[in-house]
Each structure stands twice: as C-alpha cells, then as structure tokens.
Amino acid sequence: xxxxxxxxxxxxxxxxxxxxxxxxxxxxxxxxxxxxxxxxxxxxxxxxxxxxxxxxxxxxxxxxxxxxxxxxxxxxxxxxxxxxxxxxxxxxxxxxxxxxxxxxxxxxxxxxxxxxxxxxxxxxxxxxxxxxxxxxxxxxxxxxxxxxxxxxxxxxxxxxxxxxxxxxxxxxxxxxxxxxxxxxxxxxxxxxxxxxxxxxxxxxxxxxxxxxxxxxxxxxxxxxxxxxxxxxxxxxxxxxxxxxxxxxxxxxxxxxxxxxxxxxxxxxxxxxxxxxxxxxxxxxxxxxxxxxxxxxxxxxxxxxxxxxxxxxxxxxxxxxxxxxxxxxxxxxxxxxxxxxxxxxxxxxxxxxxxxxxxxxxxxxxxxxxxxxxxxxxxxxxxxxxxxxxxx
Amino acid sequence: xxxxxxxxxxxxxxxxxxxxxxxxxxxxxxxxxxxxxxxxxxxxxxxxxxxxxxxxxxxxxxxxxxxxxxxxxxxxxxxxxxxxxxxxxxxxxxxxxxxxxxxxxxxxxxxxxxxxxxxxxxxxxxxxxxxxxxxxxxxxxxxxxxxxxxxxxxxxxxxxxxxxxxxxxxxxxxxxxxxxxxxxxxxxxxxxxxxxxxxxxxxxxxxxxxxxxxxxxxxxxxxxxxxxxxxxxxxxxxxxxxxxxxxxxxxxxxxxxxxxx
Ligand SMILES: Cc1cc2nc3c(=O)[nH]c(=O)nc-3n(C[C@H](O)[C@H](O)[C@H](O)COP(=O)(O)OP(=O)(O)OC[C@H]3O[C@@H](n4cnc5c(N)ncnc54)[C@H](O)[C@@H]3O)c2cc1C
Numbered sequence: 068x069x070x071x072x073x074x075x076x077x078x079x080x081x082x083x084x085x086x087x088x089x090x091x092x093x094x095x096x097x098x099x100x101x102x103x104x105x106x107x108x109x110x111x112x113x114x115x116x117x118x119x120x121x122x123x124x125x126x127x128x129x130x131x132x133x134x135x136x137x138x139x140x141x142x143x144x145x146x147x148x149x150x151x152x153x154x155x156x157x158x159x160x161x162x163x164x165x166x167x168x169x170x171x172x173x174x175x176x177x178x179x180x181x182x183x184x185x186x187x188x189x190x191x192x193x194x195x196x197x198x199x200x201x202x203x204x205x206x207x208x209x210x211x212x213x214x215x216x217x218x219x220x221x222x223x224x225x226x227x228x229x230x231x232x233x234x235x236x237x238x239x240x241x242x243x244x245x246x247x248x249x250x251x252x253x254x255x256x257x258x259x260x261x262x263x264x265x266x267x268x269x270x271x272x273x274x275x276x277x278x279x280x281x282x283x284x285x286x287x288x289x290x291x292x293x294x295x296x297x298x299x300x301x302x303x304x305x306x307x308x309x310x311x312x313x314x315x316x317x318x319x320x321x322x323x324x325x326x327x328x329x330x331x332x333x334x335x336x337x338x339x340x341x342x343x344x345x346x347x348x349x350x351x352x353x354x355x356x357x358x359x360x361x362x363x364x365x366x367x368x369x370x371x372x373x374x375x376x377x378x379x380x381x382x383x384x385x386x387x388x389x390x391x392x393x394x395x396x397x398x399x400x401x402x403x404x405x406x407x408x409x410x411x412x413x414x415x416x417x418x419x420x421x422x423x424x425x426x427x428x429x430x431x432x433x434x435x436x437x438x439x440x441x442x443x444x445x446x447x448x449x450x451x452x453x454x455x456x457x458x
Numbered sequence: 459x460x461x462x463x464x465x466x467x468x469x470x471x472x473x474x475x476x477x478x479x480x481x482x483x484x485x486x487x488x489x490x491x492x493x494x495x496x497x498x499x500x501x502x503x504x505x506x507x508x509x510x511x512x513x514x515x516x517x518x519x520x521x522x523x524x525x526x527x528x529x530x531x532x533x534x535x536x537x538x539x540x541x542x543x544x545x546x547x548x549x550x551x552x553x554x555x556x557x558x559x560x561x562x563x564x565x566x567x568x569x570x571x572x573x574x575x576x577x578x579x580x581x582x583x584x585x586x587x588x589x590x591x592x593x594x595x596x597x598x599x600x601x602x603x604x605x606x607x608x609x610x611x612x613x614x615x616x617x618x619x620x621x622x623x624x625x626x627x628x629x630x631x632x633x634x635x636x637x638x639x640x641x642x643x644x645x646x647x648x649x650x651x652x653x654x655x656x657x658x659x660x661x662x663x664x665x666x667x668x669x670x671x672x673x674x675x676x677x678x679x680x681x682x683x684x685x686x687x688x689x690x691x692x693x694x695x696x697x698x699x700x701x702x703x704x705x706x707x708x709x710x711x712x713x714x715x716x717x718x719x
Binding site: 080081084085088091092095096117120121122123125126135 | 644645646647648649650651652
C-alpha cells in the first residue's frame with residue numbers, strides 16, 4: 068500500500084533509502100508478527116536482528132565508530148516507518164539510540180571506541196535510566212547514588228520503568244555522585260549488564276507497546292570503574308536535559324508513524340465496510356473524521372521533520388521546539404488512533420483487528436520522555452522567559 | 459569459492475499481457491522485479507560465500523533496465539554484477555539464453571559454482587539451468603533444498619523431489635538450481651544499498667562474448683510459441699451426503715477408486 072501522505076518533504080537520498088527500507092521491514096517482517104508479540108508480551112529479538120542486519124542501528128552512530136552518521140531526521144524517518152508497523156518494536160529500537168546519546172555527545176574517545184561499534188552493528192542494545200519510583204516528572208528527586216571509592220564508583224539504588232531493561236547490554240545511569248548537592252550532584256555513568264551488584268527487577272505488564280521490555284534496574288553495591296563516568300561529575304542533569312531534547316523528536320516520529328498506520332487502516336476499512344447498502348466511507352460523518360485524521364497526521368509530521376531538520380542544521384537551543392514536536396504529535400496520535408477505533412466500530416474494539424493495539428500504544432507517547440503536562444510547562448517557561456522583542 | 463548467480467528481471471505483476479503477434483510477453487511499462495526464484499539462488503550464493511569465502515558475481519541477460527535487478531542483487535550481498543545486453547539478444551529462447559550465459563561465465567572464468575533459480579515467473583520453463591550446464595560441460599543438480607557440505611572439490615546437497623529428499627554429491631564446478639525451501643532471502647542493508655548505488659556494472663555485448671550471430675535472438679531460437687491460452691477448467695464437483703462418518707467413508711472410497719490414495 069502506498070503512503071497516503073500528500074506532502075513532499077524533500078528528504079535527501081540517504082533518508083529516502085532509510086524510509087524505503089524501514090517501510091519494507093515494517094511490512095514484511097513486523098506487521099505479520101506484531102499481534103502475537105503484543106499478545107505474548109515478547110521482546111522482538113528476531114526483528115532486532117533484522118534491523119541490525121539492515122544497518123538501521125548504524126543510522127544514529129557516527130561514521131568513525133561504524134555508523135552512518137545520520138542526523139536526527141534520518142533517525143526520525145526510520146522510527147516513523149517502524150512505528151507504522153508496531154510502536155512497541157520501534158521503541159525498543161529507538162531506546163538504543165536514547166541510551167547512546169550521552170556516550171556520543173559526552174563520551175571520551177576511549178569510551179566511544181569501546182562501546183559504539185557494537186551498538187552500531189546491533190550486536191548490543193543500549194538503554195537510558197533516569198526514572199525512579201519517587202522521581203518521575205520530578206527527576207531531580209532521584210536517590211540512586213554512585214559514591215567514589217578509589218578508582219571505582221559504587222552504585223546503590225533502583226531505577227524504574229527502564230525501556231530495554233534486561234535486554235540491553237549498556238546502560239547510561241543518572242546517579243548522585245554528590246548526594247548533598249541534590250540535582251547538581253548528579254552524574255551520568257555507563258554500566259554494563261553483568262556487572263556484579265547490578266540485577267533486574269520485575270518486567271512490567273503494560274497496556275501498550277507490549278513487545279517492548281520495561282524493567283527495574285537494581286544496584287546493590289555495584290562497582291564500576293571511574294572511567295565509566297560520562298562528562299564531568301555533577302553534569303548528569305545537563306546531560307539528561309540535552310539527551311531528552313535530542314530524543315523527543317523521535318517520540319514525535321513514533322506518534323506520527325503510529326497514527327499513519329491507524330489512518331491507513333481506517334481508510335481501508337471505511338471503503339470495504341457496508342451498512343445501509345453503501346460503504347460507510349460514503350457517510351459524511353466518516354469522511355470528516357478521516358479528513359481530520361489525515362490533516363492532523365500531516366501537520367504533526369511537518370512539525371517533527373522541521374524540528375529534526377533544525378537540529379541537523381546546528382540550531383543550538385531547541386528545547387522548546389523538541390518539546391513541541393513530541394507534545395503535538397503524541398496528542399495527535401491519541402486522537403487519531405481513538406478515531407480509527409471509532410471508524411471500525413465494534414470490531415475496532417476487538418483484538419483481531421490492529422487498531423485497538425494502536426490506541427493502546429498511542430497512550431504511552433503522551434507519558435514518557437516528559438509527560439505532556441510537563442512539556443507544556445517547559446514550552447511555557449521558554450516562551451515567557453524570552454524577551455518580547457520583534458525578530 | 460567463487461560463485462556465479464544467474465538472475466532475470468521479470469514483470470512485477472501476475473497480470474502480464476501476451477503480444478498476439480509474437481505470442482511473447484509484453485514487458486513495456488511493467489515494473490521489473492528480480493525473478494522471485496532467483497532471490498533464493500542469490501541468497502544461497504551469498505551465504506556460501508560467507509561460509510567459504512570467495513566472490514559472488516551476478517549475471518543477467520536482459521535489456522538495459524535489467525541493471526536495476528543487478529543493483530538490487532548487490533544491495534543484498536553480491537560483490538559484483540555484469541549485464542549481458544545487446545540488441546542481438548532480443549527474442550532469445552532458453553537455448554539461446556543459455557548459450558549467452560555460458561559465454562559470459564566462460565569469460566568470467568574462475569568459478570566453482572553456478573546457481574540459478576529453479577525457473578522464472580514469466581517463462582516458467584526451468585530449462586536455462588540444465589542447458590547452461592550442458593554448454594559449460596559441467597554437471598547439473600536441480601531443485602537443491604540444502605547444501606550440506608562442500609569439501610575437497612565435492613559438494614553434497616539435498617534435492618527436493620516429489621517423494622521426499624534425495625542426497626547427492628557432485629564434483630565442482632557445477633551448476634545447481636535451487637528451490638524456495640533452501641533459505642529465506644535477506645532484505646537489503648543500508649550499506650548494501652549505498653554500495654549498489656555506486657557500483658560500476660559493466661555491460662557485455664555480443665561482441666565482447668564472441669557470440670555467433672545465428673545462435674542468439676529470434677534467429678538462434680528454435681522454440682516457437684504457437685499459441686498461449688488458459689487451460690480449460692475441467693474440475694467437477696460432487697456433493698457427498700449423509701452423516702459425517704459416512705461422508706468420510708465415501709470420500710476415501712472415491713479417492714481409492716481414482717488411485718489418489
Ligand atoms: C513504558 C514506559 C517506558 C519508560 N521508559 C523509560 C526509560 O527508558 N528511561 C527512563 O528513565 N524512564 C522511562 N520511563 C519513565 C517515564 O519517563 C515517566 O513515567 C514519566 O516521566 C512520568 O513520570 P511518573 O510516571 O513518575 O509520573 P508522575 O511524575 O508521577 O506524574 C503523574 C501525573 O502528574 C502530572 N505532573 C507531574 N508533575 C507535574 C507538574 N509539575 N505540572 C503538571 N503536571 C504534573 C503528570 O503529567 C502526570 O499526569 C518509562 C515509562 C513508561 C511507562
């Protein structure tokens with residue numbers, strides 16, 4: 068099925084290649100298995116292997132470390148197309164990028180050499196761990212500590228809701244190296260799976276994105292060498308903010324792909340379902356719903372691509388724009404997937420059809436990487452602190 | 459272990475039209491794809507290379523646009539590709555095609571194994587493989603479903619035959635055709651696609667291959683297509699009645715009568 072997008076986004080050749088290949092993988096390798104993986108809450112290792120062989124993990128890694136050095140838009144295009152197939156699978160892929168951002172941006176040459184080639188080849192997945200039970204939106208409330216002891220840090224504490232937890236080999240952990248200083252005493256530290264004292268808690272049972280794994284990370288006197296520190300001690304919070312700024316357009320892309328999939332399913336169903344002796348697509352009520360869905364998907368895609376492009380052209384401060392892309396696209400996806408279920412009527416509510424899963428999957432995009440309430444706070448704060456001066 | 463894989467570009471649709479004048483397929487305006495059976499040949503070639511080392515060379519005889527099929531082959535792991543293209547080749551039947559391919563493979567020279575798909579989606583004859591082996595003067599193994607071992611210049615394979623599997627050994631070099639049970643072809647990779655985009659694909663013409671003019675094209679093709687038609691549907695259905703048990707009994711009896719079981 069061709070893309071229903073009416074717009075031309077002038078993607079470059081590499082981006083078009085990524086889009087075409089990711090779409091093919093979504094259609095040939097993801098769509099046939101998505102319902103079963105969702106039902107069984109099974110991590111999609113086979114698909115991850117396919118993504119690795121297709122070089123998709125290379126997109127977000129610099130060329131010097133076996134990557135393709137793609138930009139934010141390259142990654143967004145891949146995530147969008149994979150999400151059109153299954154958002155749970157797409158986020159397992161995207162979380163490896165999230166877990167690599169700090170290493171790419173703040174890692175030493177030695178750290179990058181050591182870890183990035185395996186992430187690029189897809190041999191290892193990465194993850195990013197900030198959230199704790201008492202520190203969600205209020206990330207500054209984290210309690211996990213990483214106390215210096217000679218040449219080591221000793222980690223203690225529990226991280227919660229970590230995507231790829233247990234599946235990933237490499238974790239970027241935000242922990243307090245100087246608990247007395249609170250948020251200003253936070254640091255980013257790399258921890259490898261298998262390090263003594265590092266174990267995994269229970270796997271969460273989720274509403275949506277059920278092919279993805281969300282787990283607790285438990286640190287009990289876990290020793291890691293000092294060399295695993297990313298950036299400086301005390302820079303953990305800045306690193307976190309920059310990491311999330313960089314990653315949020317990708318969550319927007321998840322939402323766009325997901326909504327695109329729902330729109331396509333709704334259009335196809337509206338054409339084929341007959342009531343009152345005619346296809347339901349002949350009813351204006353349905354037509355208008357479809358028209359609104361298509362318009363919203365396109366508007367969100369345009370915003371996500373524009374922000375990703377701005378980042379790729381080197382804009383320095385994009386906190387507000389990145390938050391907008393994630394906020395707008397995720398609210399859009401929730402509406403569009405809900406309407407898709409409505410257009411399917413009763414069968415839309417059944418697990419035999421794909422749209423109820425899309426609606427369940429959409430919800431998370433409004434919650435993770437900053438809830439949409441918190442992002443509105445962020446946007447408003449930036450908006451109001453800018454001096455009102457004409458450009 | 460140098461491997462040559464022969465592929466063909468075929469119309470990417472099942473709704474092909476037949477030219478009423480020549481009784482051959484109308485290819486104009488139809489998007490071309492790699493003959494699906496050839497994708498298994500290609501995948502097997504790449505896998506054997508990954509196991510035993512060497513080079514995979516893909517050849518295709520066809521019009522200039524068949525180059526797209528060759529680029530696709532590079533994107534999934536072939537090392538190099540050669541297009542055999544010349545006006546003189548147009549209208550070649552399986553015999554003439556096998557002749558052209560054999561000249562190209564002879565020119566490539568250093569090869570241990572030639573792999574073909576079991577047949578094409580459009581022509582459906584399955585003849586090019588065996589004819590090619592004949593021309594090259596080497597053995598042919600048809601319908602291979604598994605390569606078990608390659609050792610000391612010998613290849614041991616499983617063939618899919620109607621009754622089951624047959625284990626065979628053949629000396630190298632040889633030609634084999636493969637069935638779809640042999641593997642699951644991989645999707646392209648981004649680096650493969652980039653390599654494919656930049657690859658130089660040489661075009662070998664009749665002259666490059668020392669082709670005898672009367673052995674190719676329409677003149678060199680003894681096959682004549684007299685007529686193309688859809689087979690008559692002669693299927694008849696009968697309704698069995700009674701209880702489920704008696705229906706099963708009746709069915710088994712009919713099948714026995716017709717010697718189907
Ligand atoms: C499936 C899944 C995967 C996740 N993956 C990761 C991961 O890989 N790494 C990681 O570190 N974290 C991850 N998280 C955690 C996620 O980022 C947090 O759940 C999220 O930031 C919200 O935190 P919370 O759940 O504690 O909600 P809370 O912060 O408790 O929020 C509850 C409600 O209060 C609202 N609220 C809170 N503060 C304010 C405020 N100041 N103003 C207005 N409203 C407010 C929120 O918007 C929300 O509606 C994941 C979560 C889930 C569910």
